[in-house]
Amino acid sequence: MPNPVEDMVLFTLGPIPVSRIIVVTWCVMGVVIALAAVVRANLRVRTPGRLQQVVEGMLDWLGAEIRGIVGRPPEPFIPLVASLFIFILAANLTSLVSSLVPGLKPPTADITTTAALSTVVFLAVPFYGVAMTGTVSYLKTYVKPVFIMLPFNVISDVSRTLALAVRLFGNMLSGEILFGVILALVPFFLPLPLMFLSLITGTIQAYIFAVLTIVYIGGAVKVSEKHEAKETAQ
Amino acid sequence: MTMEMVAMIVAGATIAVGSIGPAIGEARVAASALESMARQPDLAGTITRTLFVSLAMIESTAIYCLLVSMLLLFKIGPLFEKAVEAAQ
Numbered sequence: 663m664p665n666p667v668e669d670m671v672l673f674t675l676g677p678i679p680v681s682r683i684i685v686v687t688w689c690v691m692g693v694v695i696a697l698a699a700v701v702r703a704n705l706r707v708r709t710p711g712r713l714q715q716v717v718e719g720m721l722d723w724l725g726a727e728i729r730g731i732v733g734r735p736p737e738p739f740i741p742l743v744a745s746l747f748i749f750i751l752a753a754n755l756t757s758l759v760s761s762l763v764p765g766l767k768p769p770t771a772d773i774t775t776t777a778a779l780s781t782v783v784f785l786a787v788p789f790y791g792v793a794m795t796g797t798v799s800y801l802k803t804y805v806k807p808v809f810i811m812l813p814f815n816v817i818s819d820v821s822r823t824l825a826l827a828v829r830l831f832g833n834m835l836s837g838e839i840l841f842g843v844i845l846a847l848v849p850f851f852l853p854l855p856l857m858f859l860s861l862i863t864g865t866i867q868a869y870i871f872a873v874l875t876i877v878y879i880g881g882a883v884k885v886s887e888k889h890e891a892k893e894t895a896q
Numbered sequence: 897m898t899m900e901m902v903a904m905i906v907a908g909a910t911i912a913v914g915s916i917g918p919a920i921g922e923a924r925v926a927a928s929a930l931e932s933m934a935r936q937p938d939l940a941g942t943i944t945r946t947l948f949v950s951l952a953m954i955e956s957t958a959i960y961c962l963l964v965s966m967l968l969l970f971k972i973g974p975l976f977e978k979a980v981e982a983a984q
Contacts, residue, residue: 727945730941730942730945731945825956828956828959828960828963829952829955829956829959832956832959832960832962832963833955833959835962836959836962866948867952869948870948870949870952873945873948873949874949874952877949
C-alpha cells in the first residue's frame, strides 16, 4: 500500500528535490496568474466581460464577508484573503483532474502546502494587528482578559495554526482516499457522485480557510480596538 | 500477532470511535441552525457563515483521528516493526 502522506520526488534541481506536488502547485499558480492577467488586460468600466463580472462579484462577496466579521473597511484585508481563497479553490478543484490520473493528488492534499498557507496566516495576524492598532495595543491582546491568560493565548495562536493546516489537509486527503477506495471497488458510475462531493468539499474548505483567516485577523484587530476604546473612556 | 497488525487494528478503532462524537455534534449543530433559520430567515446569511465555521471546528476532531490512524498505519506501525526486528 503506498504511503499517502509522503510524496514521490520527481527530479532534483541542484540541492532541492522537486516532488509531484510542487509541479502541480506551479501549474495551478500559472493558471491562476494567467487568468488574472487576462482579466486585467480586458478591464472595462462600461461593458465588463463575463470573467470580469465573475471576479468582481467574488471580490464584492468577500468584501461583504470581511465587513461583516471584522467591522472595518475590507480593503486592507482583500489582497491576502482573496489570494488565499482563489489559490486554495483552484488547488482543490484540481482533484477533479488528478483523481483520474493515478498517483496525482491536489496540492492541498499534502501537509507541506497547507502548513505553508497556515504559516502565512500565522504571520499575517500580528502584521495586521501591529499595522492597524500599534505594537503595544496588539501585545495587550495577549494579556486579555487577565494576565494569567498569557500562556493560553500563546498556545492558542500556535494550535489554531496547526488546526488550520491539518483541517484542509485532512479533508482533501480523506476525499482522495475515499475516491481511491471506491474506484478500486466499483470503477464505473459510483465514483461520479463522489467527484461532486469532492467539488463541494473543496469549495467549502476554501471558504472556511478564508473565513477563519478573516476571523483570526479580525480578532487581533477588533479586540485591541475595544481595548483602546476602554482606555480612552477611562 | 505482529506489531503492524496491532497498529492496523488500533487505526481502525481510532477512526471508528473518533468519528462518533463529531457526527453527533455536527448533526446537532446543523439541526439547530436549520431551526433558527426557519424562525428568522432574515439572519440566514449570518447563521450560515457561523454554521460553516463551527462545522469546520467540530470536524477537525474527526480529522485529528484520521491523522492519528494514518500515522499508525504508515509511520508508527512500520517503526514498531523495525524496532522489534532490531531487538530480536
